Amino acid sequence: MNTVRGARERARIEVTAAIKDEARRMLAAEGAAKLSLRAVARELGMVSSALYRYFPSRDDLLTALIIDAYDSVGAAAEEADAHARAAGASPRARWTAVCEAVRAWALEHPHEYALIYGSPVPGYIAPIDTVGPASRVGNAFIGILRAAYEGPGLALPPLPPALRAEADRMTADFAEGLPPAVTAALVAAWAQLVGLVSAELFGQFNRVVEDRAAFFAHAADQLAHGVGLPAV
Amino acid sequence: MNTVRGARERARIEVTAAIKDEARRMLAAEGAAKLSLRAVARELGMVSSALYRYFPSRDDLLTALIIDAYDSVGAAAEEADAHARAAGASPRARWTAVCEAVRAWALEHPHEYALIYGSPVPGYIAPIDTVGPASRVGNAFIGILRAAYEGPGLALPPLPPALRAEADRMTADFAEGLPPAVTAALVAAWAQLVGLVSAELFGQFNRVVEDRAAFFAHAADQLAHGVGLPAV
DNA sequence: GCCAAAGCAAGAGCACTGCTCTCGAAACAG
DNA sequence: CTGTTTCGAGAGCAGTGCTCTTGCTTTGGC
Numbered sequence: 451m452n453t454v455r456g457a458r459e460r461a462r463i464e465v466t467a468a469i470k471d472e473a474r475r476m477l478a479a480e481g482a483a484k485l486s487l488r489a490v491a492r493e494l495g496m497v498s499s500a501l502y503r504y505f506p507s508r509d510d511l512l513t514a515l516i517i518d519a520y521d522s523v524g525a526a527a528e529e530a531d532a533h534a535r536a537a538g539a540s541p542r543a544r545w546t547a548v549c550e551a552v553r554a555w556a557l558e559h560p561h562e563y564a565l566i567y568g569s570p571v572p573g574y575i576a577p578i579d580t581v582g583p584a585s586r587v588g589n590a591f592i593g594i595l596r597a598a599y600e601g602p603g604l605a606l607p608p609l610p611p612a613l614r615a616e617a618d619r620m621t622a623d624f625a626e627g628l629p630p631a632v633t634a635a636l637v638a639a640w641a642q643l644v645g646l647v648s649a650e651l652f653g654q655f656n657r658v659v660e661d662r663a664a665f666f667a668h669a670a671d672q673l674a675h676g677v678g679l680p681a682v
Numbered sequence: 683m684n685t686v687r688g689a690r691e692r693a694r695i696e697v698t699a700a701i702k703d704e705a706r707r708m709l710a711a712e713g714a715a716k717l718s719l720r721a722v723a724r725e726l727g728m729v730s731s732a733l734y735r736y737f738p739s740r741d742d743l744l745t746a747l748i749i750d751a752y753d754s755v756g757a758a759a760e761e762a763d764a765h766a767r768a769a770g771a772s773p774r775a776r777w778t779a780v781c782e783a784v785r786a787w788a789l790e791h792p793h794e795y796a797l798i799y800g801s802p803v804p805g806y807i808a809p810i811d812t813v814g815p816a817s818r819v820g821n822a823f824i825g826i827l828r829a830a831y832e833g834p835g836l837a838l839p840p841l842p843p844a845l846r847a848e849a850d851r852m853t854a855d856f857a858e859g860l861p862p863a864v865t866a867a868l869v870a871a872w873a874q875l876v877g878l879v880s881a882e883l884f885g886q887f888n889r890v891v892e893d894r895a896a897f898f899a900h901a902a903d904q905l906a907h908g909v910g911l912p913a914v
Numbered sequence: 915g916c917c918a919a920a921g922c923a924a925g926a927g928c929a930c931t932g933c934t935c936t937c938g939a940a941a942c943a944g
Numbered sequence: 945c946t947g948t949t950t951c952g953a954g955a956g957c958a959g960t961g962c963t964c965t966t967g968c969t970t971t972g973g974c
Contacts, residue, residue, distance in 0.1 A: 658856070689942095731952080
């Protein structure tokens with residue numbers, strides 16, 4: 451299936467990539483709101499209407515960038531975990547390593563982070579294509595917890611009755627094998643991690659937190675505790 | 683200072699309010715990105731250029747709405763706390779009541795929530811005028827914790843050395859009287875609360891969490907534990 | 915190898931945006 | 945009453961997303 455199908459197809463792939471690259475550059479420089487199809491086309495030496503052959507609308511271009519961004523954080527998280535794992539780190543150390551990786555990625559790519567974890571562009575509905583890449587970071591955490599709960603895990607307090615069925619369902623859906631209380635705690639921890647990073651990135655910590663790195667390290671460690679990863 | 687200064691001044695106040703009201707309506711209906719000065723002017727029966735006599739730019743209009751939004755959540759949080767307090771609730775119950783109030787406000791005013799806690803409009807710098815209203819919710823939490831730590835508080839694990847000075851500074855800056863470990867935990871908990879609400883509102887929980895109310899209640903309770911509020 | 919079909923770039927154009935400037939009318943202060 | 949300030953209206957500029965038409969080039973079936 452990797453046959454060269456001809457100059458036209460090849461060109462299409464290249465132009466599509468060039469558009470995405472230029473769009474990503476502008477996104478990084480100015481943010482999603484100022485990403486304009488016309489500016490991208492201008493920079494590429496084509497006329498704006500030609501661009502619609504490759505992306506049927508601005509939203510579709512944004513969606514492509516969103517998928518790439520999800521893949522980018524996901525890869526960063528997976529890589530950080532692989533490194534920690536190779537170094538023989540404990541599950542808790544792997545957890546914090548992934549948290550730090552997510553934060554570092556966000557600080558390096560603030561606009562792409564805002565694109566995926568900030569307020570969605572109004573009226574924008576995430577297409578199905580995004581859910582795979584979107585879950586890579588979550589899956590990294592699940593992998594860590596799975597490894598931890600084969601070995602010595604921390605006992606989590608029992609779930610309130612109102613949450614038992616929900617936790618069972620979540621476990622069956624995407625975290626098979628984990629104790630349901632851990633699954634629930636993980637989802638909450640993930641949302642909280644995003645909250646911490648967003649607060650730092652979106653200016654909520656201005657005039658409040660100075661030493662953000664130390665603060666985040668401590669918070670990430672506390673999150674690890676919250677999902678039942680024992681210290682040391 | 684409440685003297686009626688004349689028809690002109692009175693009219694200016696009324697028109698300014700009308701603009702803000704109409705803008706808020708459009709914000710609630712369509713989101714910040716689709717809020718257009720021209721549409722507001724059109725709806726008010728004036729020409730777009732006239733609107734610039736009242737708000738020098740679109741950003742200034744947004745800033746006014748942001749301040750109102752901060753005041754609106756702040757008031758909701760304070761009211762929830764006052765109710766819980768009047769009913770003789772424990773600090774922990776007051777905590778969760780405020781958390782629930784923030785979530786409820788966010789669900790009722792999603793676009794306004796996105797405006798203040800979502801990704802900031804690119805290039806937008808929050809003016810000083812916003813910091814007062816912005817801290818009302820935080821202050822509600824501080825009040826609860828202060829009351830709790832006059833009575834029986836929960837012992838929080840000691841802070842890592844790297845965070846001691848930072849926690850001391852934060853305490854002195856805006857949470858005088860609280861144990862520094864509690865101040866640090868509070869700031870983290872606040873960011874995490876925003877993370878939980880944002881995740882629900884911005885679609886991160888789609889296909890993941892079904893019973894959001896139960897899930898949030900549990901998470902808010904865990905946050906209370908994290909800031910040292912004892913159960914029961 | 916030829917020729918219709920499909921893919922493509924370009925240009926003009928529509929409806930919209932934020933914002934600026936000018937001009938005449940109204941309200942104000944002295 | 946007079947001069948100044950404030951205001952609304954209109955025209956206009958530069959930019960946006962998106963559509964449609966017009967030709968050119970590549971492609972694939974015959």
